[in-house]
Amino acid sequence: MAETRVKQEPFGPGPAQEPFGPEHEPPTEWMELNMGPQHPSTHGVLRVRLKLDGEVVRDADPDVGYLHTGFEKSFEEKTYTQGITFSDRMDYLAPPINNVGFVSAVEKLIGVDVPPRAQAIRVLMMELARIGSHELWLGTAGLDLGVYSGFFYAWRDRELVLDLNEAYSGVRMMTSFTRVGGVAWDLPEGWIEQLQAFIDVMPARIDDFEAMLTDNPIWHQRLQGIGTLSAQDAITTGVTGPMLRASGVDYDVRKAFPYCGYEQYEFQVPLGSNGDCYDRYRVRVQEMRESLKILQQVVDTLPGGPWLTNDRKVALPPRAELSKSMESVIHHFRLVSEGFKGPVGDVYAFVESPRGELGFYLVSDGTNKPYRMKVRPPSFCNLQPLKKLVQGVLLADVIAIMGSMDFILGDVDR
């Protein structure tokens, strides 16, 4: 009866699961299903070609590139300061973190010091972005699994974060608030009070979410034991961020290689043990709480002083000085018309985005524009093991796994 088995073809070379023995199964054929770029659950325009054996997935081939924007080419055509506005749009769920990553690379290349107040403001915006991104993740990943009301809870909280962004930078999402050597503006009056009100109200709201989901038996059934990635596999496949920490690997850029003054703040890095989707959920919720702790500490210890470096070769002079000093006018003119030049060399700077390690590899040839700005996106690295993780699971679990990976296509495709 072996000849009634139709041939099953996995996608190209790569691991595919062996079918069960022919004597136990009726003759079947693997069906190719296209989880197309337009899909409510792919969190963006991701196409996954699935080979299904009934409801069970036997192989998967993610097809990315539907949002490829040519960021790296655009960076090469703009000066260092102009590139900051582009960097927002890559990981568009947490734009302040992209901004900080981008200018960190430029500051490392040029060797500019950032004043303490600017570092504190950067930490504030980054942690707010982290909370906003995790809230959004909770809302949308939950929405995929049937938590319809969770979406509205999450957006209620995220709107508070967007309000703070708007009060600071004028824009709800694409803040572009960093400049090389500091931040663009000082905190406006009343912003710290608004932030304090946010910090006071959030723990109860995260508790609301946890009350709804953490001990929910349906949530357990959908997420526990699904998409398990062992610690060793997580390291070899190069995943990063909460996916890596849920598998038990203690690596958070903020602790391992502190930047922007993170070493001053007390916070813990939540770790999971099993590496399944449920652990990733727990890690992210706990990270939100830790971000609130960091925010409180920054608010309590916010230093005074300048928010932009005094080095006039890279940072614009304050407007008041322009009417007094000819040299400031010249610096202003040079910076606005041409920008500053970097030394020849290449650096790699990295920050912890809500998805993992976001790195910028900057190659400079001594001109005012980056020669090559390669972005090391966390979502790109997190999406790679999708093929491996979905083998042998049901189609509905593919949705759960993709939700738990928390990738964003703007980051994957750049």
Place this chain on the structure above:
Amino acid sequence: MSATTTDRLVESLGNRFKQSLRESSDFRGDLSIVVEPNAVVEVARYLRDEEGFDYFLYATAVDWPARDPRFTVVWEVRSLANKTRIRIKTTAAMPDPHAPSLTEVWPAANWHERETWDLLGIKFDGHPDLRRLLMPQSWEGHPLRKDYVSFGEPVIFSDQKLEGLEPDAIRG
């Protein structure tokens, strides 16, 4: 990375791979080594097995049209336990640039090398599945090369005439 670990690492690499290690540099705290193309896989294995560089960060290439060989292929890896990083560079020359693939050493390099092939046109020998990742499969050309003209549409200012300036048709 402290100066002592960097020096020790460079020294042991230099002792092990005398001819293949062309140069090493430590710019702003980032250690990079330039290796001959045929020794890259060996150096990579040594770094993974004996120096503990287990975590792959990224792979890419830089296009220097004025130089020969034209491309510098870059991989960067990290050691999670030792908290160190190293950047491995090699070169690839036109007309058919290719470099060895490090997917056997670090499986995470798979998609990064595919992307480098897609955007810069560097073939990775030994890569299990080298096809385009970000551009459509039928695309011709490698967009991130310096001679690839990138504009989508010429910008028409109000004092310019419209005739003779055709909007682009989709390419590919």
Place this chain on the structure above:
Amino acid sequence: MGELKLRPVPMPTGRAAGPTPLNALGENLLTTTLDKVINWGRSSAIWPALFGLACCAIEMMGTVGPRHDLSRFGSELFRASPRQADLMIVSGRVSIKMAPVLRQIYDQMPEPKWVIAMGACASSAGMFNNYAIVQSVDKIVPVDIYLPGCPPRPEALIDAVVKLQRKIRGEPLVKRPA
């Protein structure tokens, strides 16, 4: 998916696109009243297709969210299947790989259908004048409302939907005082 030719001139929409069964009967008292009723019905319950591409999709989600609630204006649900949707809000940058997909989704929507180009990238490629982004989505589908912004605020998207509703009913888009 085959060759996709971009149009140099945007496609005509609305009455310029030609006669529909409604106005083929000519203009008389019965058909104009029927017209008004049908257009009022169509405009009051526009259900968008889920077509979030990039950052504008996040603001589109915000528009559906609790603070700015788009379902007050009739868009109760976003339909995942284009066959059940009337409106395609192209929210985000359209890359060349996505362009044939967008056209296919547009073609799968049944008439009458409308398109809002949300954001600078959909209206005119925004800040991305390069090889990878289609320079305005009106090269592929006919657009009814262009909504600038990067990303536009949820209130702006609601404004666009309200203007589209006025367009469907045949009213002027901007109400001027008498």
